[in-house]
Amino acid sequence: MSTIAGARERAAEPATRPPTPPGETAPAVKATAFIRRRWRPLLLAAVVVLWLVLWAVLRGTQTLELGGAEKTSVHLWLNSVRDSFDAARTNSAVFEYIVQPITDGINGLVTFLQNLFSQAPAGRPVPQVGWFGVVVLLAWVTFAFAGLRSMLLVAVCVLLFGFFGYWQQSIDTLIVTFVAVGLCTVLGLPLGIWMARSRRASTAITPVLDLMQTLPSFAYLAPLALVFGIGPAAAIVTTIIYALPPLVRITEHGIRNVSPTTLEAVTSMGGTAWQTLIKVQLPMARRTIVVGVNQSMMAALSMATIAALINGPGLGQPVLQALQSLDVGSAFVSGLAIVLMAIMLDRTTTAASERSSIAARVQRGGGARRGPRRRRLVVIVGAVIAAIAIYLSHGYLALAKFPTSPDLGSPLASTVSTIVQWIVTTFAGFTGWIKDTITALLVNPLESLLAQSPWWAMAIVLLGVALALGGLRAAAITVVCEAVILGTGLWNESMKTLATTLVATLIVVLVALAIGVWMGRNKLVDSIIRPVLDAFQTIPSFVYLVPALALFGPTRFTAIVAAFAYGVPIATKLVADGIRGVSPVTVEASESMGTTSWQMVSKVQLPMSRAAVVLAANQGLLYVLSMVVVGGLVGGGGLGYLVVSGFSQSQLFGKGLAAGIAITALGVMLDRITQHTAARLGRA
Structure with missing residues (x-):
């Protein structure tokens, strides 16, 4: 009714405007259409013009600038929150029954692994497994999962950590990284599978993963140190938050992209949801999942070094100390050790991914059976050699404490400092x-x-x-x-x-x-x-x-x-x-x-x-x-x-x-x- 009445009113209005000639559009209509099409750039231009005008007129006023030591009421309140957290550690049920057991469990696991591989426990001058045992053990594990080339790369890189003078810090970084990635795998794989099999779960969890990936890594440190204290526990929880999203996303992608035809065939044969997951989806997505572990490991290594700010053990400590003292040579050597570790882990997990893909495509046959059988025999022999190396490094000091020569770190740091000084002097202009x-x-x-x-x-x-x-x-x-x-x-x-x-x-x-x-x-x-x-x-x-x-x-x-x-x-x-x-x-x-x-x-x-x-x-x-x-x-x-x-x-x-x-x-x-x-x- 209102539409009809409006039409009648418009028909009754006097024709005050001249009719628009055929083929032409009224200027107002043209302007309206132009604004509708171009409102975004017009708004952006108007905002910029307004900004420049206000800046020119009011520059330096109401900027809310705060002095270096000046604090607001919010900052004082956060200080009091820190004090409350410290006080609550002894009388809060949440801290006593949830936070503290998690903290003690992670710290205890890291301490156990450090005493085993990198630091001397009470009553011993060296770790339980010396450097020789660690090198052989890592080489054997790498060969078992990634092959001969990756084994040689790992052996060379791990030896260089010691020759650079950062054996203990390097093994500590590997411990923190492996513990964090292990926990990420335990949490991330089930989460990724759930998201792949449930659209609702994916819709609910994806924004959380987006937020975790959006936050700069520095933003995690203070609140987690507030909850878990300074030390390995806070460093590992921080690393997990940073490294978990890539693993979950890539796992979801791998499971969801398994061929629908294959899934329909399994279902038509009476396969249950559990059998479909175990027998089809996980094997066919194995290479993708290993890629997710690779990305998680790279993120974990990156975060494990930054966690030195909250007393996280590892190579981040010497890098941080060198940066604070402006010692470019030492920073370069410890940074080079981190780069070698990143390359080592990246290439090893990539090779493991490729090997898993090849293994999944291997067809049955005489030659196909002989290859894996021969390799299993080599792996078993390697396990025996690794066990002997661990035993020898436990009992003999020369094989337990990394040798002091050749010392590659000090000459390299001195050379880098000299070169940098020459570059700075020569190209200062x-x-x-x-x-x-x-x-x-x-x-x-x-x-x-x-x-x-x-x-x-x-x-x-x-x-x-x-x-x-x-x-x-x-x-x-x-x-x-x-x-x-x-x-x-x-x-x-x-x-x-x-x-x-x-x-x-x-x-x-x-x-x-x-x-x-x-x-x-x-x-x-x-x-x-x-x-x-x-x-x-x-x-x-x-x-x-x-x-x-x-x-x-x-x-x-x-x-x-x-x-x-x-x-x-x-x-x-x-x-x-x-x-x-x-x-x-x-x-x-x-x-x-x-x-x-x-x-x-x-x-x-x-x-x-x-x-x-x-x-x-x-x-x-x-x-x-x-x-x-x-x-x-x-x-x-x-x-x-x-x-x-x-x-x-x-x-x-x-x-x-x-x-x-x-x-x-x-x-x-x-x-x-x-x-x-x-x-x-x-x-x-």
């Missing part, structure tokens, strides 16, 4: 020019815009950007994250960290676009560059600080350089895969029309792979943020510096914990904005 130029042209202006704008203006800008790029959901999450950052009392420091992150991300994206497009368009280039990128991805984030510190000293720019090196590999590979994923039919059609290479890239391949480019920016941004925060150890400032200060100064614990919360909110906000933007572009 060039490196200083790079640092000063980028700082003056990018870092300082952007930091001034972000940190010197009134907090409310900056909040409106971030909200407008989120709405324009990601839509309503991204805007809603941005509001919540802004409220959290304001609540921590560290708005200004968060904006400084955001400025450094955005500059490093911009450089990462530009380099990733250039190299990724080149790789995507040229298979030969891809085959050359991709292994290098894979190698860079195996290096734990801690190690990137060493060369950056050597070249640029303890400054903000050092954190940017380290973040750039850490974020480029993943972003470049995503761009290359996006370019390669453009339909060959489209490319051929464009070539047939005489399109040049530049036109092909700018008009066809990049526009059609823009969702992949935005996803590359998302992943690069998260990698950069995590590394910029770690850069607080080498003069990066911002929230990372406050986290480190919270560990080193008791009165700043609350402020450091608040900084970890602010880092989390900043990471979630940036991730959701870029994720929703990538999803929107993908739909488009």
